[in-house]
Amino acid sequence: MVRLFGPLVGLFFAVALLWSFGNGAYSAITEPAAPTAEHEFHLHPKDVKFASDGVFGKYDKQQLQRGFQVYKEVCATCHSLKHVAFRDLADLGYSEGEVKAIAKQWGTKQPTFDPKSGERAERDNIASDYIPTVYYAGQGVPPDLSLIAKARHNGGAYVYSLLTGYQEQPAELLKKFPDSKTPDGLYYNPYFANLNLAMPAPIASDDQVAYSDGTKATVDQMSQDVSAFLMWTAEPKADKRKQTGWAVLGFLLAATVLAYLAKKNVWADKH
Amino acid sequence: MSFPWAKEYKPAIGLTQWLDEKLPLPRFVYNAVGAGYPVPRNLNYMWNFGVLAGFCLMLQIITGVILAMHYAPNALVAFDSTEHIMRDVNWGWMMRYAHANGASAFFVVVYLHIFRGFFYSSYKAPREMIWLLGVVIFLLMMATAFMGYVLPWGQMSFWGAKVITGLFGAIPVVGEPLQIWLLGGFAPDNAALNRFFSLHFLLPFVIAGVIILHIWALHIPGSSNPTGVEVKAESDTVPFHPYYTAKDGFGLGVFLLIYCAILFFAPNALGHPDNYIPANPLSTPAHIVPEWYFWPFYAILRAFTYDFFFIPAKLMGVLAMFGSILVWFFLPWLDTSPVRSGHYRPLFRKFFWFGLIPTMAILFYCGGAPAEEPFVMLSQLASLYYFAHFLIILPLVSSIEKPEPLPFSITEAVLGKDESAVLNANPTAA
Numbered sequence: 001m002v003r004l005f006g007p008l009v010g011l012f013f014a015v016a017l018l019w020s021f022g023n024g025a026y027s028a029i030t031e032p033a034a035p036t037a038e039h040e041f042h043l044h045p046k047d048v049k050f051a052s053d054g055v056f057g058k059y060d061k062q063q064l065q066r067g068f069q070v071y072k073e074v075c076a077t078c079h080s081l082k083h084v085a086f087r088d089l090a091d092l093g094y095s096e097g098e099v100k101a102i103a104k105q106w107g108t109k110q111p112t113f114d115p116k117s118g119e120r121a122e123r124d125n126i127a128s129d130y131i132p133t134v135y136y137a138g139q140g141v142p143p144d145l146s147l148i149a150k151a152r153h154n155g156g157a158y159v160y161s162l163l164t165g166y167q168e169q170p171a172e173l174l175k176k177f178p179d180s181k182t183p184d185g186l187y188y189n190p191y192f193a194n195l196n197l198a199m200p201a202p203i204a205s206d207d208q209v210a211y212s213d214g215t216k217a218t219v220d221q222m223s224q225d226v227s228a229f230l231m232w233t234a235e236p237k238a239d240k241r242k243q244t245g246w247a248v249l250g251f252l253l254a255a256t257v258l259a260y261l262a263k264k265n266v267w268a269d270k271h
Numbered sequence: 272m273s274f275p276w277a278k279e280y281k282p283a284i285g286l287t288q289w290l291d292e293k294l295p296l297p298r299f300v301y302n303a304v305g306a307g308y309p310v311p312r313n314l315n316y317m318w319n320f321g322v323l324a325g326f327c328l329m330l331q332i333i334t335g336v337i338l339a340m341h342y343a344p345n346a347l348v349a350f351d352s353t354e355h356i357m358r359d360v361n362w363g364w365m366m367r368y369a370h371a372n373g374a375s376a377f378f379v380v381v382y383l384h385i386f387r388g389f390f391y392s393s394y395k396a397p398r399e400m401i402w403l404l405g406v407v408i409f410l411l412m413m414a415t416a417f418m419g420y421v422l423p424w425g426q427m428s429f430w431g432a433k434v435i436t437g438l439f440g441a442i443p444v445v446g447e448p449l450q451i452w453l454l455g456g457f458a459p460d461n462a463a464l465n466r467f468f469s470l471h472f473l474l475p476f477v478i479a480g481v482i483i484l485h486i487w488a489l490h491i492p493g494s495s496n497p498t499g500v501e502v503k504a505e506s507d508t509v510p511f512h513p514y515y516t517a518k519d520g521f522g523l524g525v526f527l528l529i530y531c532a533i534l535f536f537a538p539n540a541l542g543h544p545d546n547y548i549p550a551n552p553l554s555t556p557a558h559i560v561p562e563w564y565f566w567p568f569y570a571i572l573r574a575f576t577y578d579f580f581f582i583p584a585k586l587m588g589v590l591a592m593f594g595s596i597l598v599w600f601f602l603p604w605l606d607t608s609p610v611r612s613g614h615y616r617p618l619f620r621k622f623f624w625f626g627l628i629p630t631m632a633i634l635f636y637c638g639g640a641p642a643e644e645p646f647v648m649l650s651q652l653a654s655l656y657y658f659a660h661f662l663i664i665l666p667l668v669s670s671i672e673k674p675e676p677l678p679f680s681i682t683e684a685v686l687g688k689d690e691s692a693v694l695n696a697n698p699t700a701a
Contacts, residue, residue, distance in 0.1 A: 016579040023577040146354070147354070249532060256528060
């Protein structure tokens with residue numbers, strides 16, 4: 001039965017696939033897929049190095065503090081960071097007092113609700129609070145940035161490239177795709193998936209942020225710093241993960257060598 | 272069952288003697304994976320993957336149970352509770368990465384286990400039942416992995432759930448009501464997430480049960496081996512313990528080194544970035560792809576792009592995708608060659624290495640690629656070969672192929688000579 005019906009079923013699928021293949025090949029020749037502006041002008045992230053790259057990489061805490069400052073003074077106007085609590089900032093090297101002060105002075109306050117009076121009010125943030133959500137009324141939907149560096153391919157470099165990638169729409173693009181002019185209210189950026197986004201270049205000029213550690217706040221420096229910071233918010237345990245990894249691999253390597261010797265010993269008389 | 276020369280369990284101390292009378296559990300273990308189970312002496316490293324698969328299941332159950340203590344299966348908070356595990360739970364990041372990459376490791380190991388079976392025809396009599404149960408385990412694994420991937424409730428979770436449950440909608444007449452019933456709604460939402468969580472917790476224990484049957488069925492004929500020649504005498508076997516416990520121990524070490532290297536240094540390499548975006552029913556990702564271990568089957572699903580007579584393309588795709596695994600159930604009867612091992616089957620071997628393996632590689636690549644040319648046409652040709660290989664080529668090859676001579680016994684294959692073969696060849700000389 002199997003030997004009779006098996007080949008028949010096989011032929012059935014084979015013919016159906018040939019049918020799809022033939023039709024597909026025919027339409028691929030007669031009406032080839034039209035090129036799109038996204039397909040031709042979208043760029044992969046720039047090649048940029050971070051201290052945390054690689055298996056030995058560690059976050060540069062000084063850079064993360066600078067990046068946090070850029071987030072606080074620039075990004076936080078529109079973008080939330082809801083998975084990060086103020087207490088987490090201690091990982092960037094801030095003392096307990098500094099963390100408390102950052103929480104207390106944070107612009108967006110914690111909403112409160114009194115169930116007895118029904119009154120809604122606000123209070124200052126405390127260290128155990130998560131960074132409060134930002135409500136944004138303008139055009140577009142600014143995504144929460146907590147995980148952005150893991151939610152894009154090569155996320156750290158992506159954020160950096162996006163921040164430094166704003167430019168005039170190339171004349172070549174408009175010549176080739178006259179319908180693809182960047183709509184009003186959107187901004188051209190080849191690192192963004194569909195080339196046009198609602199966010200204007202957020203880091204536009206040098207010294208937009210005044211760094212306290214003496215680093216020159218160039219557009220490139222600020223963009224790198226905030227990208228590094230967002231890599232940390234996406235993966236705050238990366239340093240601990242790599243550190244643990246080396247210990248685990250070291251142990252496993254020793255155990256595997258022993259296991260190999262044990263195996264050799266046991267099998268010595270059987271080969 | 273066992274061979275007559277299998278060592279018998281002898282409880283040494285009072286406690287084990289007492290236990291052996293009341294509940295002979297140590298005897299059971301001794302006969303299953305101890306010195307009481309004689310195993311062919313010539314197993315190569317491809318025979319390590321059964322034990323490794325069992326290890327992966329335990330790893331998944333342990334990490335999974337711990338994750339379930341912190342996870343909340345509710346569409347409103349599922350994504351955030353996953354991040355809570357990653358950030359606030361002590362070693363939660365390790366548990367989650369171990370579980371997510373553990374699923375990948377489980378599939379790597381099981382694919383190697385299955386392809387070992389293909390090459391050495393481990394499915395042939397008298398081991399058909401082991402094979403059938405193995406395919407059942409694989410199907411259960413796929414269901415479990417799919418539902419597990421939905422739980423973090425990211426973009427790929429949501430859209431993956433929508434695409435895969437949408438497959439049921441392709442079934443004529445009952446499809447759409449069936450899909451709504453399975454999801455508990457018109458699209459994946461809280462009802463679906465809750466039942467997926469419940470089933471994702473249940474199915475691994477069902478898998479564990481079928482694995483017990485798989486091993487039970489294995490112990491009736493005993494393990495297969497790379498020559499495909501059955502065990503004839505005691506010299507062909509070694510006791511499982513210490514010989515294969517030692518060999519599996521080394522294999523486990525190598526496996527853990529690779530697994531932990533990925534877990535600790537590239538934990539997101541096998542995942543999709545979109546799953547770090549919370550599920551949004553109003554925003555469809557540019558490319559919806561399942562996890563890598565489903566790519567070959569996803570390629571087969573998408574290979575059918577035109578209606579075939581009265582059968583819609585989508586239904587053809589669904590039939591072919593399920594058919595591509597169901598066909599494995601019939602392998603013991605499609606491959607009729609009396610020789611098991613691919614080592615002694617010249618024609619079969621060619622089709623395996625130059626047909627099936629490249630085909631799987633192409634399907635794998637195309638399944639992860641966007642549904643554009645040339646990937647669609649490539650996956651159509653590869654799917655065509657896939658079905659032809661199992662349903663047409665295998666039966667044909669087994670009937671026309673002239674196998675190479677087999678060794679007299681496993682012992683001869685290992686040592687180059689077998690005393691009992693010499694005795695058998697010259698019965699008068701004895």
